[in-house]
Amino acid sequence: MEKDGNIYECIIIGAGPGGLQAAIHLARYNRKVLLIDRGGGRTTHAPHILNYLGFSEVSGKDLITAGLEQARSFGVEIVRDVVTRVEKKDVFTVHAMETQYQAPFVIVSAGAVDRQPSLRNLGRFFGKGFYTCVDCDGHLTTGRKLLVMGNSMNAARLVVGMKKMYTDDIALLLTDYVLPDDDRQIIEEEENITVYSGQPVALLGEEELEGVLLADDRVIPCRAVMAGFGWRLNDGFLSDLPLDRDRENFKILTGSSNESSLPGLYVVGAMKPGHSQAIIAAGQGAAAAIDINNQLLAL
Numbered sequence: 001m002e003k004d005g006n007i008y009e010c011i012i013i014g015a016g017p018g019g020l021q022a023a024i025h026l027a028r029y030n031r032k033v034l035l036i037d038r039g040g041g042r043t044t045h046a047p048h049i050l051n052y053l054g055f056s057e058v059s060g061k062d063l064i065t066a067g068l069e070q071a072r073s074f075g076v077e078i079v080r081d082v083v084t085r086v087e088k089k090d091v092f093t094v095h096a097m098e099t100q101y102q103a104p105f106v107i108v109s110a111g112a113v114d115r116q117p118s119l120r121n122l123g124r125f126f127g128k129g130f131y132t133c134v135d136c137d138g139h140l141t142t143g144r145k146l147l148v149m150g151n152s153m154n155a156a157r158l159v160v161g162m163k164k165m166y167t168d169d170i171a172l173l174l175t176d177y178v179l180p181d182d183d184r185q186i187i188e189e190e191e192n193i194t195v196y197s198g199q200p201v202a203l204l205g206e207e208e209l210e211g212v213l214l215a216d217d218r219v220i221p222c223r224a225v226m227a228g229f230g231w232r233l234n235d236g237f238l239s240d241l242p243l244d245r246d247r248e249n250f251k252i253l254t255g256s257s258n259e260s261s262l263p264g265l266y267v268v269g270a271m272k273p274g275h276s277q278a279i280i281a282a283g284q285g286a287a288a289a290i291d292i293n294n295q296l297l298a299l
């Protein structure tokens, strides 16, 4: 593959931790690497990441900024643009708003977006009382008055798990979902957890979260919320590609080196099955990069 023009050895879509780690690894093999990122993303919006090796606390924004600088220092080209389509003939063509680029390998690290109810004051409390990820922020709810909210059986499983790990002072709010009688009995009578039904409309409090206001004016007092409404993938630009998905036709399946069912296209981070954690995504990025470098050596 020529090392000039808009032709690269690998194009990485999305500056999530997986994409950045892959960029750093590939650039350190002196590969010609392009990283296309539109900005924002779940990691950037995480006020704090508390379970990343080597940092007792780092903001998601600082982690991504440091990763971008590190990648740039090894020669990765970084452009701010939105990828709109990826197609594959002999090589991949990645279409962005401004231009198009080609490479024999593509790593997709475009992440996902949390589904949230529309809540007044969400910005004030996001990551500071209102949480969406047990693996990330569950520990911060230890001993606090906690409300778990969601719209599926997953929320019922979540509330039981959180009671075991973090706090006995816990309640469940279900929106648009009615628990089967057997499960309701277990949660209310055996686990002694209050179950509410209703539509949350606002988070209450000034400095600290004090409660959740429902559409019918009831207030559920709480000091922390763990919300589980699922998420959607940032995968619209992959819709032309034949990619194997999981049983729910949701996440993109990969092998152990993170290569998808379409040879040459790798997927890391929240878009593939597994736990959505920064450190896991970074490891997947490293594994993808090493595999791609080995494939480039064999070309």
Ligand SMILES: Cc1cc2nc3c(=O)[nH]c(=O)nc-3n(C[C@H](O)[C@H](O)[C@H](O)COP(=O)(O)OP(=O)(O)OC[C@H]3O[C@@H](n4cnc5c(N)ncnc54)[C@H](O)[C@@H]3O)c2cc1C
Binding pocket: 013, 014, 015, 016, 017, 018, 036, 037, 038, 039, 040, 041, 042, 043, 044, 045, 046, 047, 048, 049, 050, 051, 052, 060, 081, 082, 083, 084, 109, 110, 111, 112, 114, 126, 127, 132, 133, 135, 136, 137, 234, 237, 268, 269, 270, 271, 276, 277, 278, 279, 280, 281
């Ligand atoms: C509030 C919160 C707290 C969290 N706390 C922790 C924590 O404590 N510990 C932890 O390990 N994880 C935490 N996470 C999860 C973590 O941030 C990510 O899920 C994980 O790092 C994996 O990243 P990602 O794959 O989701 O990519 P993201 O971080 O979402 O990055 C994807 C990137 O791709 C870009 N992109 C998307 N579509 C396009 C496109 N079409 N064209 C160009 N670019 C595009 C986005 O702009 C973004 O920059 C938290 C998440 C949230 C929301």
